[in-house]
Amino acid sequence: MKVIAFACQKGGSGKTTLAGHVAVQADLAGAGPVAILDADPQGSLSDWWRERDGTSIALAQSTENGLQEDLRRLRERGIKLVVIDTPPAITSTISHVIGVSDLVVVPTKPSPHDLRAVGATVQICKELSRKMIFVVNGAAPRARITAEAIAALSHHGPVCSTILHQRVDFAASMIDGRTVNELPGRSRSKSEVVSLWNYLQEMVNDENASRIMGSPVSISMPQTTREDEQYRAKSMA
Numbered sequence: 001m002k003v004i005a006f007a008c009q010k011g012g013s014g015k016t017t018l019a020g021h022v023a024v025q026a027d028l029a030g031a032g033p034v035a036i037l038d039a040d041p042q043g044s045l046s047d048w049w050r051e052r053d054g055t056s057i058a059l060a061q062s063t064e065n066g067l068q069e070d071l072r073r074l075r076e077r078g079i080k081l082v083v084i085d086t087p088p089a090i091t092s093t094i095s096h097v098i099g100v101s102d103l104v105v106v107p108t109k110p111s112p113h114d115l116r117a118v119g120a121t122v123q124i125c126k127e128l129s130r131k132m133i134f135v136v137n138g139a140a141p142r143a144r145i146t147a148e149a150i151a152a153l154s155h156h157g158p159v160c161s162t163i164l165h166q167r168v169d170f171a172a173s174m175i176d177g178r179t180v181n182e183l184p185g186r187s188r189s190k191s192e193v194v195s196l197w198n199y200l201q202e203m204v205n206d207e208n209a210s211r212i213m214g215s216p217v218s219i220s221m222p223q224t225t226r227e228d229e230q231y232r233a234k235s236m237a
Contacts, residue, residue: 033077
């Protein structure tokens with residue numbers, strides 16, 4: 001059984017949305033049985049799951065102190081993948097979750113505030129020597145700031161080759177317990193989620209993938225000119 005945790009101390013990074021989408025795509029791709037575990041007191045992932053109709057994905061309950069035992073029971077039930085959502089703050093719960101995860105996904109939007117916020121999460125991964133990747137989420141198409149964010153993040157860990165772009169269908173599909181992969185028709189969002197899951201699956205199963213180790217983390221955007229800021233504002237509009 002593999003455990004993938006979505007963790008980032010900043011709210012609005014898209015952890016819950018990505019966790020739900022990855023769980024569904026993994027199930028659709030035949031990587032199940034899949035279970036989701038909502039470690040966020042807000043319970044957004046659990047609320048989304050309850051809106052689903054006849055889902056094959058299981059909802060697991062756990063406590064901070066009982067996490068390892070609950071994961072053992074899921075393994076005994078035949079669960080092959082557990083996707084965990086975490087609170088948008090650095091708590092002891094996050095440390096416990098990261099400690100039992102095979103892969104930690106750190107979503108971040110391409111902005112200076114978001115990049116500065118991921119440092120504490122990355123530091124925990126370093127201290128616990130866990131495999132971790134960054135996923136750039138909520139990007140604006142063709143915005144130069146996205147490339148700058150990837151460059152800044154790459155100094156501190158691997159960055160997923162798939163970029164998730166800002167689109168209404170990601171949030172809209174979650175309202176009634178679905179994901180973009182379960183909506184009719186074709187869309188770029190679907191392709192991005194499929195590509196994201198393929199990347200995560202490869203990473204979580206790669207025994208040779210290096211774990212995150214090193215010195216304290218301080219992530220920031222490169223210094224830019226006034227012209228760059230004007231370009232960003234126009235691109236993000």
